[in-house]
Amino acid sequence: MSWAIIGTWRMALEGIEKAAELLVNRGNSGDAVETAIKMVEDFPYYKSVGYGGLPNENGEVELDAAFMNGDTLSIGAVGGIKNFKNPISIAKKLSKEEFNCFLIGQGAEEYADKNGFERKNMLTDRAIIHYKNRLKETADKRLTPYKGHDTVGIVSLDLNDSMACGTSTSGLFMKKRGRLGDSPLVGSGFYVDSEIGGAVATGLGEDIMKGCISYEIVRLMGEGCSPQEAADKAVFKLNNILVDRRKKSGDISVVCINNRGEFGAATNAEGFSFVVATEKLSLTAYVCSVKDNKTIYEVATEEWMDNYMKKRTAPLKLK
Template sequence: MNNWAVISTWNMSYEGLKTSADLLKKGTDAKDAVEKLINQVESNAEYTSVGYGGLPNENGIVQMDAAFMDGNTLAQGSVAAIENVKHAVSVARKLSSNKTNSFLVGEGASNYAMKNGFEMTNMLTANAKKTWQQKVKETHEHDVHPYAGHDTVGAITLDQNGAVTVATSTSGLFMKKNGRIGDSPLSGSGFYADSDIGAAAATGLGEDIMKGCLSYEIVRQMSAGRSPQEACDSAVYSFCKKLKQRYGQVGEISLIALNNKGEWGVATNVEFTFCVADNKHKAQIFTANPAPNNKTQISAFN
C-alpha cells in the first residue's frame, strides 16, 4: 500500500480528519482531502474560532483568514479579513491557481468570493453574537482583556502519489481590531509546503508566530535531514527562548509538521491537541505539552 497521511491542529478537527483519511485511503489527491477537512470544521457552528459561528471582532463582525498551498507546484492562495463567506479556505484554494492576485483581503476578497459563486451567508450566529455582547459589556465595566479564542485549524495531507498540501482557516482573535490579520494566511508563518520535503502549519498568537516564520523554518530544517519532530522541537523552542529574551514575552505557539514519508512532528509552548491518521494507523487525537530539554511530550488524548 502506498503511504498516505494527514495531521491537523486541535481536537475540533477530528471528524474532518477522519473524512480526509477516508478520502486519502481511496486515492483522493492531497488538495481535495485537505480542503474537505477544513470545510468540515468551518461548517460546524460549535467551533468558535473557525468559520461559521466563529467569534467576531470588536465591531461584532466575523472576519476570517485562510490559506492553501500546493506542495507540488508551490502555488498558494490566501484571504484575510474576508466576510460572509461560508468556506474561506475554498476561496484561498481557487486563488492559488492565479499567477497574480493570489492574496486578497477585506472587501476585495469578499467580492471575489461572491463573483465566483462561493456560498455567502451571515457568519455571525446567535450564540456568537451573545458572547460578543457579553464581552463588550465586561470590557466596558471592568476593563478586562478581551482577547481569546485564536485556535486556527491547520491541516497537512500526503496522498498516495507523494503530493503534500497544507491549508489553514481561522476567525482569528476574538474581539480583535477591525482588519487585524494574524499568521494563518501568511506564507512561511502560518503554513508552508514543498512535496519534495513536507509541510508545516501553525496555530496560536499570530503576532508572535509571524516574528519567526516558523512554518518555513521547520520545512527548511526537514530539508536538511531532520525528522519532523526534531525540526519542530528545534525551531519552536529556540525561537520561544529568543523571543522571550529579546521581545520580553511570548504568546501561545504550536506547530505541526509532516514529511513526504508520512512521518509527523509537533512542538508547542502550551498544552495542545492535534489529530493524526495514516495508512498504518487509524485516526487518533493526541495531546502535546512542552517538556524539559526543549522536547515535546506527546500522549493519547483523554
C-alpha cells in the same frame, strides 16, 4: 508510497476522518485538505473558525484562510473576508491564479462573488452572546478584550506523493477591524513542499509571524531533521528568542509531516491538541505538554474527548 494527514486541535478530528477516506481511495492531497477544513468551518460550535467564529471589536466576523500546493508551490489566501461560507475553498481557487492570489477584504469578497461562492451571514446567535459577555467583562473588570485563539491547520500527503496544506480562522477574538495574523501568510502560518514536507501553525499570530515558523520547520526537515525534531527546534528557538528580547512569548503550536508520512507536533503551551491519521496509524487525537524545551504528547482519553465537546456545546447565557 504512503498517505498521511495531520491537523491542529481536536476540532479537526471529524474532518480528518473524512479526508483520510479520500486518501485511502487515492484522492489527492488538496481535496483532502479542503474537505477536512470545510467540516471545521461548518460546525457552529467551534468559535475560532468559519460559521460561529467570534467577531472583531465591531461585532463583525472577518475570516482568513490559505491553501498551498506542495507540488507547484502555488498559494492562495484570503484575509478579512466577510459573509462568505468556506473561505478555504476560496483560497484553494485563488491558488490556481497566476496573479492576484492573495486578496483581502472587499477585493476577496468581489472575487468570491464573481466565482459563485456561497454568501452566508457567518455571525451566529451563540457568537453574539460570547461577544456581548466579553464586552461586559472588559467594561466591568478592565480586562483585555483579547483571548487565545485556535486556527485549524491541515497538512496532507497522498498516495501519489503530492502534498498540500491549508489554514482557516476567524482570527483573534475582539481584534481590530482588518487585523491579520499568521494564518494566511505563507511561511508563517503554513508552508509545504512535496519534496520535503509541510507544516502549519496556530496560536498568537503576532508572535508566530516573528519567526516564519512553518517555513523554518520545512527547512529543517529538508536538512535532515525528523518532523518532531524540526517542530521542537523551531518552536522553542522562537519562544526563547521572544522571551529573551521581549520578556514573554505568546502561544506557539505547530504540526507537520514529511514526504514519508512521518509526523511531529510542538508547542510552548499546555493543552495543545492535534489529530493525525496515516497509513500506519489509525485516526488518533493527542494532547500535548511541555518539559525542558521538548513537547510530550499522549493519546487523548475518552474522558478528555467527552469534556472537550461538552465544553464547546454547553448552553450559553448573557451575563
